[in-house]
Amino acid sequence: MTLNQLRAFLAAYSCRSFSAAAKDLGISQASTSELISRLEQELGAPLFARTSKGLSPAPAAEELHAHALDCVNSARRGAEAVQALQTLNGGVSTFGVLRYAANYDLADLVVQFHRQHPEVRVRMIGLNSHVVAASVAGGEIECGMVVLPVDSDGLEIRPLARDEVRFISSTRPAGAGPVSIQELAASKLVLYDAHAGWKDPTRRQLRDRADLAGFSIEGEMEVEHAETAYSLVAAGAGDSFMASGILASMRHEDNVRSFPFAEPLYDTIALVQRKHGYISPATHRFSVFAERAIAAQGGLTSLV
Known part of the structure; x- marks a missing residue:
């Protein structure tokens, strides 16, 4: 079984005609028929039946179609990835980052990336992790960096650090x-x-713990930014909780003290992409930059 045979099969499946498939492939009709005939011999089953309206896919063709598509697309993406190792001459990288990317020194990612690949356009979108995850699963963003847990349906998740x-x-x-x-x-x-409320990953972890212990957690005050929450804690308006990386980036107030939880709690930072989804060479390279930036953070525990 060869890629050329699979390409001929996919073209015939789509066009429902050997002549139209041959035209799409830029080869002769005889060559197209021969490629599919060899594939049928390999599989031991007919793939098409000729009808008055053209080609009709046989049951074997219906079974093969998704696998053939994955195979041909994977080969194409592999070639693009190898080419991307040499140079990136264009394209757009669409990447989502956790909302507090700047607190983990991720804000400089675009500058670093653009210095090496000035012809690539970058869209780096900073949202709460649950929104980034949903946007990746829905195909709006190719890849993203999030804090776990997020809804994982349709996602491949690679933990990086905690x-x-x-x-x-x-x-x-x-x-x-x-x-x-x-x-x-x-x-x-x-x-x-x-805005994210209890969909926020850190809040979700704490609410789950409280539910298991028979308690409920409610906020006396809710604000949008961590900096505002920190200022309110410094003013004695209440208490809060923050990841150490965010806390370390705050302007320190002498009266604000931090304490561990009796059962240690961690934000796990991870890369997410859609299962079987396409990642452009530009976005793949940008994700490498993001992963390196997280690995360089001194206060995080690496998981890779």
Whole structure:
């Protein structure tokens, strides 16, 4: 079985005619018929029946079609990927990043990428992870970096690193020790990412823990930005929780202290792409840049 045989089969399946398939392939009708005949011999089953309206796919053709398409597309993408190792002379990279990309020094990715590949256009979209994951699954974004958990239907997920999530407070005593889920539920909480709400991955983890323990978590105040939540904690308006990478990027206030959770909690940073989805050479290269940037973060625990 060869790629040329599969290409001839796909063309005939699509055109329902050997002559039209040959025209699409740029070869003779005899060559097209011969390629398909050899494929039928290889499979031991007929692929088409001739009718007054043209070619009619046999059951074997219906079974083969999806696999042939995957095979031919994979070969094409492999060739593109190898060519991309040499140079990227154009195209568009569409990549989603977690909303707090700047806190993990990811904001400079576009500048670094553009220096090496000035002819490639980049669309780097920063949204809450659950939106990035949904956009990748829906085909709006080719690839993205998210914090887990996200809805994984239709996605391939590759964990890269994890970052400890810590409780922050300006009123809790410095020596109070780790924070239990019961104490968290009883706290006056300032929550950020108000638009994403409880779809936010960090919030989801904590709510799941609280549900298992028989508690509920509610926010006294909800704001959109982590910086605003941190300022409110510093002002004594309430307590919050943040990943260490985000916390480290804040302008430090002496009265704000951070504490681990009694059962350690982590944000897992991962790359996501659609299952069997196409990743352009430009986006593939951009994802390599993003992965390297995460690997260079000193405060994260690598998972690769």
